[in-house]
Amino acid sequence: MKKKENLLEEKIMPVADKIANNRYLIAIRDGFMLAMPLLIIGAISLLIEELPIPGYGDFMSGIFGKHWGDFFLVPYHASMAIMSIFVIIGISHSLTNHYKQDGLNTAVISLVSFFVLTPFVTNFTPEGSKAVYQVDSVIPMEWIGSKGLFVGMVSAILATEIMRFVSNKGWVIKMPEGVPPTVAKAFSALIPGTITIFSFGIIRLIFAYTPFGTIHNCIFNVLQLPLVSLGDSLGAVIIANFFIGLFWMFGIAGGDVVQSVMTPIWLALSADNLLAFGKGEALPHIITQQFNSIYLWLGGGGATLGLCLALLLVCKSQQCKRIGKLSILPGLFNINEPIIFGLPVVLNPILLIPFICTPLILAVITYCTMAAGLVPAPNGVIIPWTTPPIIGGFLVSGIRGAILQAVEIVISFLIYLPFIKAQDKKYCEQEKLYENNKE
Amino acid sequence: MKRILLFCSAGMSTSLLVTKMQNAAKAMEMDVSIDAFPEAEMASHLDDADVVLLGPQIRFALGRAKKLCSEKNIPVDVINSMDYGMMDGEKVLKTALKMMENQNREDHP
Numbered sequence: 001m002k003k004k005e006n007l008l009e010e011k012i013m014p015v016a017d018k019i020a021n022n023r024y025l026i027a028i029r030d031g032f033m034l035a036m037p038l039l040i041i042g043a044i045s046l047l048i049e050e051l052p053i054p055g056y057g058d059f060m061s062g063i064f065g066k067h068w069g070d071f072f073l074v075p076y077h078a079s080m081a082i083m084s085i086f087v088i089i090g091i092s093h094s095l096t097n098h099y100k101q102d103g104l105n106t107a108v109i110s111l112v113s114f115f116v117l118t119p120f121v122t123n124f125t126p127e128g129s130k131a132v133y134q135v136d137s138v139i140p141m142e143w144i145g146s147k148g149l150f151v152g153m154v155s156a157i158l159a160t161e162i163m164r165f166v167s168n169k170g171w172v173i174k175m176p177e178g179v180p181p182t183v184a185k186a187f188s189a190l191i192p193g194t195i196t197i198f199s200f201g202i203i204r205l206i207f208a209y210t211p212f213g214t215i216h217n218c219i220f221n222v223l224q225l226p227l228v229s230l231g232d233s234l235g236a237v238i239i240a241n242f243f244i245g246l247f248w249m250f251g252i253a254g255g256d257v258v259q260s261v262m263t264p265i266w267l268a269l270s271a272d273n274l275l276a277f278g279k280g281e282a283l284p285h286i287i288t289q290q291f292n293s294i295y296l297w298l299g300g301g302g303a304t305l306g307l308c309l310a311l312l313l314v315c316k317s318q319q320c321k322r323i324g325k326l327s328i329l330p331g332l333f334n335i336n337e338p339i340i341f342g343l344p345v346v347l348n349p350i351l352l353i354p355f356i357c358t359p360l361i362l363a364v365i366t367y368c369t370m371a372a373g374l375v376p377a378p379n380g381v382i383i384p385w386t387t388p389p390i391i392g393g394f395l396v397s398g399i400r401g402a403i404l405q406a407v408e409i410v411i412s413f414l415i416y417l418p419f420i421k422a423q424d425k426k427y428c429e430q431e432k433l434y435e436n437n438k439e
Numbered sequence: 440m441k442r443i444l445l446f447c448s449a450g451m452s453t454s455l456l457v458t459k460m461q462n463a464a465k466a467m468e469m470d471v472s473i474d475a476f477p478e479a480e481m482a483s484h485l486d487d488a489d490v491v492l493l494g495p496q497i498r499f500a501l502g503r504a505k506k507l508c509s510e511k512n513i514p515v516d517v518i519n520s521m522d523y524g525m526m527d528g529e530k531v532l533k534t535a536l537k538m539m540e541n542q543n544r545e546d547h548p
Contacts, residue, residue: 017499030479097482251520253496256448326526330455337452341495342524386451 016252024157025260027095031156032263034090035083036382039267042080043382045072046278047395050379073278080274080382082144084152088114091156099164102189109193110159114152116200117207117215118143143216146271149264150224151216159196166192224268231265232287234367238360241296245356248301251346255301266292273380283377286370290378293334293385294392294401295366298409300336302355303362305389306412307339310420317427319343320420333386343423350426354419358412365411366404375400442487443535445475445518446504447494456518459528460535467532481507488513490535490542495520514538 019025049072060068092110096103122140124133143151166172171191175184203215212218230236240258247254259266266289273283299305308331311324320343327338345351369375378396389409393401443460445453453475460473476484478497481504485491491508493501498517508515516538522530 013499017502020497020499021503026479033477033479094479248496251495252499253448253494256497323524330452333451335452335455337447337494337496338455338524338526340524341520342526344520344524346520 012247012250012252016247016250016257019257019260022260023095023098027091027098027157027160028153028264029260030094031087031090031092031153032267034093035086038079038086039083039382040384042076042078042083043274043380045075046080046274047379047381048072049076050277050280076278077141080145080271081141083146083271084114084144084148085111087149088152088156091153092160095157095160096163099160101164101167102185105189105193106160106163109163109189109196110156112197113159113200114148114155115139116197117151117155117204118148119214119216146268146275147220147224148216149268150227151219153264154219155200159200162196162199163192166195171195228265228268228272231262232269232285234287234363237287237292237296237363237367241292241359241363242356244301245359248340249346249352249355251341255297263289267382270378270380270382273378274382275380277379277381283379286367286377288378288380289382290380290392290396291366294378294383294387294389294396295405295408296359296362297334297385298362298389298405298412299331300334300339301359302336302340302345303358303408303412304336304339304345304355304416305331305334306358306409306414307354307416307420308336309409309413310416311339311343314417315420315424317424317431319427319431320424332388334388335386348423350419350423351416354416358415361415362408362412365408369404375404441471441489441539443471443473443490443492443532444484444488445473445492445494446478446481446497446500447475448478448497450475450477450480452496453494456523456526456528456531459526460532461528463529463532466529471532473532478504485511485513490539491515492531492535493517495523512542514542 049069057069064071088111089107092107093103096106118140120139121134121136122138122142124135125131126133142148167188172188173190175187207213207215207218210218212221240262244254244258247257266287269285270288270290273285273288276283296303299308304327308324308328311320312328315321315324323338323342326342327336330336330338340346343351345355366375370377376397378401381396383392383395387395389405390402393403393405395401397404445457447453457473457475464471464473474484478493478500481491485507488508488511491504491513493504493515495517501515501517504515516534518531519534522534
């Protein structure tokens with residue numbers, strides 16, 4: 001067994017290492033991390049406007065007038081609805097820091113490069129008319145929200161790379177000595193910035209000659225839409241969560257590794273749902289970021305809150321009881337490292353099966369109840385992954401979401417029960433042996 | 440005052456350990472500052488650090504951390520996973536102190 005574990009560890013560590021240390025994936029992760037608080041603020045303000053309580057809207061308009069909701073809609077439009085902008089700044093800033101160059105300068109150039117690719121027109125249909133008018137001189141909200149995410153990620157990385165390439169070639173305006181350094185710095189960005197922005201101008205021209213018209217149309221239809229629809233399937237969720245479990249079995253933060261690939265897709269799905277939710281339309285997707293973080297990772301990766309309860313309520317060995325006490329409070333906030341490293345789950349052949357299978361079983365259950373319409377799909381509101389169960393479910397799917405989470409905790413408890421009992425028995429024997437030896 | 444920094448993916452679970460380590464330091468009547476941060480922010484926190492510890496769940500980041508820390512002569516290691524799981528603040532604190540001692544010996548032979 002030991003040998004097999006080593007072999008697997010040798011195979012799995014390089015994969016985690018490659019994914020987690022890839023500079024582009026790190027930059028994308030950092031970009032989303034910068035945007036995350038803004039996305040949460042924007043999504044929560046939309047949630048306040050659309051709170052899933054009957055009669056709430058009428059009640060509020062009664063007090064504050066018909067337009068009370070605008071107070072909360074505006075922050076949503078100013079944050080979540082223009083998320084691509086923050087993601088671009090964050091990605092470019094992180095990547096530039098990695099190259100040890102001036103981050104803010106490059107981040108601004110990246111944003112400009114993205115705007116070069118973005119058509120400053122939008123389509124407008126007046127009420128009651130069928131004709132579509134093109135309105136000039138606007139930045140289209142359509143392409144700077146979640147629909148522009150992939151073009152944004154590509155622009156940020158490409159612009160940063162061109163800036164670095166040109167700067168490294170030494171093609172910068174050099175000031176004679178005696179010129180104040182700040183002045184020199186302002187000039188040194190001129191040539192790399194110009195070359196970068198003009199390169200993007202050429203990209204824009206090339207796409208103008210394709211049937212797509214803009215790179216936005218092309219990347220959204222050719223890359224983002226297929227990837228996102230692929231991510232919006234039960235199969236993809238099961239595969240992603242299988243790997244999360246597998247990585248954790250080796251003590252590697254699996255959620256982090258897998259999310260550095262899946263976050264753009266899952267967040268785009270969330271944003272789609274949130275847009276529909278804000279308009280009061282039917283939610284287009286079941287799978288979203290919250291489908292995973294709220295319904296599958298109850299208590300942390302492996303849905304260990306049920307295991308935590310089993311440790312506290314059923315187990316008799318000191319080891320299990322201690323870990324149970326240590327892990328219940330963090331567990332309520334979906335943090336489970338004490339269980340993973342303390343129990344431990346890591347490289348534990350007894351707990352391997354329930355740890356990997358529980359989230360997969362919960363995925364099937366959640367998907368089926370939502371597909372059948374028993375529980376509303378997640379509304380796309382982005383809440384921190386540390387939001388305690390029951391509260392989290394209520395915020396993303398209303399009262400039925402909270403009930404589903406409660407049921408899932410019971411199910412995960414029952415799945416873990418026979419396995420943790422076996423483990424507990426082993427620990428009890430060990431502890432007895434230890435006591436006897438001491439005497 | 441010595442400064443110990445802990446890093447994990449979001450700085451959440453390491454912050455649990457930080458509290459335990461601070462309690463251990465208080466019991467030993469030691470004057471140290473201990474903080475936890477997300478691993479992504481490592482570069483911006485290293486300036487006044489004396490020792491850096493990584494949560495075992497991000498041990499794949501050790502290579503990158505070593506690169507960042509070696510420039511500043513800061514010792515860095517991964518926390519023993521059992522100590523981490525049991526949230527054994529005292530043991531981790533002692534490891535950190537030992538790492539600093541060894542580093543000093545290397546700096547001033």
